[in-house]
Amino acid sequence: MASGQLSRAGALACTGCRHACHVMLYCDTKTQLFGRLPIRHIILMQMRFDGLLGFPGGYVNPSEETLEAGLSRELLEELGVALPILVEDHVDCCHAPASSPYSSSRLITHFYVKKMEEEQIREMERTAASTATDHGQEVLGMVRVPLYTMKGGGGLAPFLSHSFIGNARSKLVDSLLRLDLVAPEELHTALAHSLKLHA
Numbered sequence: 001m002a003s004g005q006l007s008r009a010g011a012l013a014c015t016g017c018r019h020a021c022h023v024m025l026y027c028d029t030k031t032q033l034f035g036r037l038p039i040r041h042i043i044l045m046q047m048r049f050d051g052l053l054g055f056p057g058g059y060v061n062p063s064e065e066t067l068e069a070g071l072s073r074e075l076l077e078e079l080g081v082a083l084p085i086l087v088e089d090h091v092d093c094c095h096a097p098a099s100s101p102y103s104s105s106r107l108i109t110h111f112y113v114k115k116m117e118e119e120q121i122r123e124m125e126r127t128a129a130s131t132a133t134d135h136g137q138e139v140l141g142m143v144r145v146p147l148y149t150m151k152g153g154g155g156l157a158p159f160l161s162h163s164f165i166g167n168a169r170s171k172l173v174d175s176l177l178r179l180d181l182v183a184p185e186e187l188h189t190a191l192a193h194s195l196k197l198h199a
């Protein structure tokens with residue numbers, strides 16, 4: 001575990017902490033953009049009500065439900081599917097920076113990753129836009145992450161130059177590296193380019 005990080009048990013032992021759980025759902029795909037550019041993986045993120053990109057999930061109250069049951073409930077609200085989440089899907093958790101020096105309730109954000117079948121991901125994209133209760137309200141839409149880099153620089157770099165909630169951007173980048181979803185050199189080039197686009 002990297003320094004500054006908490007264990008799941010350590011996080012739950014914090015009295016007076018609030019918890020939020022979010023998950024990166026993804027799958028492999030053989031689909032090609034324009035019939036020639038491999039998409040490789042579908043990763044689901046969302047455009048939130050506040051205009052920021054983030055992962056599906058939300059606040060969980062561990063005195064009422066387990067972290068995983070709470071995340072599953074949030075997925076039902078935001079994606080329209082009651083997807084079971086397991087303790088094994090928990091990747092890490094950390095203290096979110098205090099929103100104000102006077103705020104007393106500290107927030108711990110938990111990050112999960114779950115690999116799915118392509119058909120399950122496609123089905124969630126459909127239900128997210130049809131039966132999910134939060135669609136059009138708290139969630140403006142699900143978006144896929146473009147993992148490729150096009151000749152003109154389009155793809156991952158401009159995606160990373162958007163604004164993200166909390167540490168969602170770094171959780172995405174960490175996961176791309178850790179799960180080997182993008183080659184490290186390609187990712188570093190895209191990261192450097194995204195910072196120039198942001199400036």
Ligand code: GTP
Binds near residue numbers: 167
């Ligand atoms: P409400 O139903 O309105 O309470 O929203 P919610 O339960 O869906 O909560 P939300 O998804 O907004 O997440 C709660 C808090 O967790 C946010 O205010 C952010 O501070 C943080 N957060 C949101 N999305 C992410 C994310 O993708 N990654 C991380 N690390 N934190 C996030």
Ligand code: MN
Binds near residue numbers: 028029040041
């Ligand atoms: Mn693949």
Ligand code: MN
Binds near residue numbers: 058074134138
């Ligand atoms: Mn929610």
Ligand code: MN
Binds near residue numbers: 056057058059078
């Ligand atoms: Mn949410």
Ligand code: MN
Binds near residue numbers: 058059074
């Ligand atoms: Mn909620």
Ligand code: MN
Binds near residue numbers: 138
């Ligand atoms: Mn809500």
